[in-house]
Amino acid sequence: xxxxxxxxxPADARSAYRRGIANGILFFIGVAFADPITVLPxxxxxxxxxxxxIGLISALGISGWLMPQLFAASYLRSRPYKRPLYVQAAFLRxxxxxxxxxxxxxxxxxxxxxxxxxxxxxYALYSFAGGASGPAFLDIVAxxxxxxxxxxxxxxxxxxxxxxxxxxxxxxxLILSAEALAFPAGYCLLFALALISSAPAWVLFxxxxxxxxxxxxxxxxxxxxxxxxxxxxxxxxxxxxLISRILAxxxxxxxxxYIIYCRKVLAxxxxxxxxxxxxxxxxxxxLIPLWAYLNDRRGPRSxxxxxxxxxxxxxxxxxxxxxxxxxxxxARVLFGAVFLPLAAIGGGGxxxxxxxxxxxxxxERRAVYIGIQNTMFATTxxxxxxxxxxxxxxxFRVLFLxxxxxxxxxxxATIVLPNRRAEGAA
Numbered sequence: 001x002x003x004x005x006x007x008x009x010p011a012d013a014r015s016a017y018r019r020g021i022a023n024g025i026l027f028f029i030g031v032a033f034a035d036p037i038t039v040l041p042x043x044x045x046x047x048x049x050x051x052x053x054i055g056l057i058s059a060l061g062i063s064g065w066l067m068p069q070l071f072a073a074s075y076l077r078s079r080p081y082k083r084p085l086y087v088q089a090a091f092l093r094x095x096x097x098x099x100x101x102x103x104x105x106x107x108x109x110x111x112x113x114x115x116x117x118x119x120x121x122x123y124a125l126y127s128f129a130g131g132a133s134g135p136a137f138l139d140i141v142a143x144x145x146x147x148x149x150x151x152x153x154x155x156x157x158x159x160x161x162x163x164x165x166x167x168x169x170x171x172x173x174l175i176l177s178a179e180a181l182a183f184p185a186g187y188c189l190l191f192a193l194a195l196i197s198s199a200p201a202w203v204l205f206x207x208x209x210x211x212x213x214x215x216x217x218x219x220x221x222x223x224x225x226x227x228x229x230x231x232x233x234x235x236x237x238x239x240x241x242l243i244s245r246i247l248a249x250x251x252x253x254x255x256x257x258y259i260i261y262c263r264k265v266l267a268x269x270x271x272x273x274x275x276x277x278x279x280x281x282x283x284x285x286x287l288i289p290l291w292a293y294l295n296d297r298r299g300p301r302s303x304x305x306x307x308x309x310x311x312x313x314x315x316x317x318x319x320x321x322x323x324x325x326x327x328x329x330x331a332r333v334l335f336g337a338v339f340l341p342l343a344a345i346g347g348g349g350x351x352x353x354x355x356x357x358x359x360x361x362x363x364e365r366r367a368v369y370i371g372i373q374n375t376m377f378a379t380t381x382x383x384x385x386x387x388x389x390x391x392x393x394x395x396f397r398v399l400f401l402x403x404x405x406x407x408x409x410x411x412x413a414t415i416v417l418p419n420r421r422a423e424g425a426a
Contacts, residue, residue: 016208068132071221077367143210170274244410283344304417317337
């Protein structure tokens with residue numbers, strides 16, 4: 001199935017490719033300043049000792065991005081242009097950051113519980129607005145980027161964005177270690193830098209020329225929601241993709257607790273959050289060329305298998321590191337290996353699952369398929385809450401063991417996926 005619109009002029013396609021990559025680079029840099037794997041869990045840990053609250057950060061980030069997408073897909077299915085929803089969501093994301101930063105500045109030192117609530121509400125709005133824009137973003141990509149360039153498109157976004165984010169890690173280290181930026185000033189500056197980087201990214205993507213797409217008749221939301229199980233049941237490849245992504249994503253139960261283990265057990269200084277972020281982004285830069293090659297030359301199934309295998313390796317290495325807690329230097333080296341592929345796993349999984357979905361979904365239902373996939377994947381979003389409870393009741397070692405077991409099941413489910421590729425792919 002060809003993805004690009006026949007109404008798109010070659011000049012507009014080239015412009016969309018360039019602007020989409022620039023959008024990704026700036027957005028990656030913006031996300032790095034408020035990274036949900038390193039920066040945000042460390043920030044929340046300054047406001048509370050609750051492991052469940054730390055797990056809530058990951059839950060809000062994942063569920064916020066995923067849960068609204070089915071509702072957004074219902075809204076978009078009868079609209080030939082998806083960009084208006086993207087623009088509205090971008091405005092809400094910027095507004096949430098503008099509102100949250102000064103309130104955290106005023107409240108974090110003297111009223112940490114209130115500051116935590118404000119931050120969680122602001123982050124929830126930011127995440128859910130981003131999730132609402134997800135189907136619009138991906139549908140515009142599908143209409144403007146040729147199938148044989150999807151892997152390279154996402155690869156360039158993540159490669160160059162990852163290079164920028166490596167520099168962000170060093171800057172984060174400087175900010176969090178600066179005496180003049182005592183808590184919460186350093187974190188507020190990081191969140192402000194996230195907004196400064198993200199705003200032009202949103203403007204760039206919104207400026208892409210979007211051709212009209214195929215549509216389906218409008219349908220009441222409840223009737224649409226009732227119809228989604230039939231879509232899943234009737235499409236075997238789609239059903240298998242959903243199962244594999246949900247099982248593979250379950251390994252994320254431990255995601256926000258790798259940095260917390262480093263801080264609490266290995267006594268890693270707070271400023272080293274930036275170092276781990278740089279390591280994480282260096283892994284993205286190193287692996288993205290491989291992701292693009294696997295997706296474009298071997299097909300998205302090969303890419304999904306590779307990222308899921310790495311997803312199994314991460315908690316396995318963390319589990320191994322717990323046996324070296326008495327030798328912090330060794331454990332810190334092992335955790336360097338833990339953080340190295342973390343961002344690349346998510347990026348590779350996005351490239352693989354997106355291109356696999358583009359290959360199997362009818363054009364007029366593409367936004368619907370995207371919405372179903374991402375909303376169902378949201379079932380994994382609240383697992384970090386369970387992870388926090390598990391740490392509180394047992395230990396980090398038990399959590400990492402469970403994450404490794406879930407990763408193994410996810411790898412098996414991914415291996416059984418049939419090989420599918422979009423028409424026009426190399």
